[in-house]
Amino acid sequence: MNSVSPTSNAAAFLHRYAGLAGRLPGADIPALRALRDAAAETLTAAGLPSRRLEAWRYTDLAPMLRGEFREALTPVDEAVALPPARADRRAVFVDGRFRADLSSLDGLVAGSLAEVIETVAPRLNTVASASQPMVTLNTLLFEDGLVLEVPAGTDAGRVELLSLVSGETAATVHPRHLIRLARGARLVLLETALSPAGSAHLHNPVFEIEVAEDAVLTHVRVQREAESAYHLAHLGVRVAEGGTYDGFVLNAGGKISRSETHLALLGPRAAAHLNGAQLVANGQLADTTTALDHAAPNCASRQTVKTVLSGRSRGVFQGKILVRREAQKTDGYQMNQALLLSEEAEIDSKPQLEIYADDVKCSHGATAGALDEDSLFYLRSRGIPAGPARAMLVRAFLQEAVEVVADEAAREALDEAVAGWWAQHGEAA
Template identity: 85%
Template sequence: MNIDPSQGNAAAFLHRYDGLAERLPGATIPAVRALRDAAAGTLRAGGLPSRRVEAWRYTDLAPMLRAEFREALTAVDGAVAMPVPRADRRAVFVDGRFRADLSSLDGLVAASLAEVIETVAGRLNTVASASQPMVTLNTLLFEDGLVLEVPEGVDAGRLELLSVASGETASTVHPRHLVRLGRGARLVLLETALSTAGARHLHNPVFEIEVAPEAKLTHVRVQRESASAYHLAHLGVRVEEGGTYDGFVLNAGGRISRSETHLALLGPRAAAHLNGAQLVAEGQLADMTTALDHAAPNCASRQTVKTVLAGRSRGVFQGKILVRREAQKTDGYQMNQALLLSEEAEIDSKPQLEIYADDVKCSHGATAGALDADSLFYLRARGIPADTARSMLVRAFLQEAVEVVEDEPARDALEEAVSAWWDQHGGVA
């Protein structure tokens, strides 16, 4: 492989693009090709972020950039182990490609991006920020994704979006998902990312989400990929007047995982919930970064993020609330709490408020500490084994974050992931 070192830390990805450009979806569509070529130019000029970039100062991508990935150039058509369904309808992506044989989209206005790219080309990069480096990388190499429309006034129920890495190749996948809810529409989107044990891959999904006036999207994301994987997700969300985005993210896997959300409240009475939890074990780094833009009056936002760290692990929380001058009567709340189960664990927390309006109610905070010794002693004194007592306290710590998820199947998925993580890592914390 002849890689030009002058292209910096993005050289391998640019080399891959040079070889795949004519085979990628939309190669013959001028608007799509222009987007990809612009992304290539951006990466050639600036590369991928290092810790010298303020937004990435706590998250070092060097291990990922040293890894050797190959493209999974052909779709995996054979049998793939699927978890028990949590919804009647399911969209399944294996190694970044839509699997119609494993999916059921009956009654939904939904399709594979690769199949309908000509009709949706104008929507790419209209919500997600093209200035974000992982969005730029996704734009360069995306091959597929889910395009979903919920028409005005329709309650679409629950849809499970499942992304599976087969582990057959050390590949990179860059799905681009476009989700749009019409006025007054409703949808519960339960997203799960899984991979086989030991699978080494880069999963770099980008969501572009539009919530129309009075619509509500409940979006629960569960990331349970292998400890050898890299998961770097970016969500761009726009919420119009009276609309609600109710989001929850659980990071419970990956060597390096980062969930980055940029959300704008664009009309009066719009609301956003950006809650989440991170479970981080030996040798892992989990980063939750959010930027919430209050751009209209009488809007509310809530964010509670809890992080549990075991062994030599590292957690990151960066949350910014921007309140613009016209966003009077804003009600914003942000809290980050970390529970360190090891003296070698580390948390970097950076909550921020930037307020230009004068009639607002905003607060933020961050705490970090170990398990409460008195509570642990209380449980042990009543005959509860040490591991069970620790598990009870950790679950109690997480409960405040998880219990805000109203959808029962989604909440069950979160609780299952928490149990699986504790079974694997609780005893060696």
């Protein structure tokens, strides 16, 4: 491994890797050790994201990089208060480590990545890349994650993935989750990320997801971490012929939060839904970035992302749809809408289409505006006070995005998160 540059903004993480390399899971697996060493070399040369990278031009990590992060040291058997379960089967991670004593995975082919690292190491196909620096950092330092496989033709029902960061100041966790659905399988994965108020940690999860032929994965992600935390998530999704990835992400926490999804439709009739909502309050920045690759004919994609901003906050949407030459009869739709509740709020929107096929139906758009004064006047004239009237209009704005989630428990989790955010920030909006 090359020596660490003392000027690298990743120096603290690289020094930690140098000290931990021999103790990380899979340290004795040559291919995995080589993968981590390559990540170290990439970070040494390129560093962590700055606004000089086009993909990060709107999201400045400088406040995070000024912090002094360290490995979370929570004892593996420490008592933890859990929120009520939203599914009969649940995988619980505390500070990035699987807690078997808090989890219930009966009937599933699922468990801790650290415990099966020798088996799954060949599947870790995300190589070190200067264009995906947070994935590279995850590759460098991941210790655990969820491995979940749904056999062919099996409907696994609803499974909850609960990620808790205990609140230790400046802790950093980098879970790597591997989700695979075999041919004709089905799964609803309800993911929730939580941490106590005041926690200033870094949560940097990476998902590698494979959806085989005619399989259907519904993946709902709710991020409600502390408003002083940093949550930077990356999803790599591959969908085969006839498969469907139906995703929804709600970002309602974090000082800086980013949900980045790279999804490839690899076979005919594959489909993807990448919907979401961002609730951003004073001092926060929320970023939804997607790259959707139509690599096969007769595929469809839908994306609607809505952002509500209050106080001096900032929202970012970057969405790119690539239609390759062989992807004839592509049907793609992308829309980003922002509701600004303050004159100090800001939204940066960058929808993109890159099309090389000639028989396609694709559209994209972006809008930004304030609450409709006529609608507000109408509600006030019916005796509804200003606060509840504004809340009703905000809920109506978000409804189009949320209502596409078919799973009842997932919708309840989204509604609860929206209500909690408005209760905390609505008066200041």
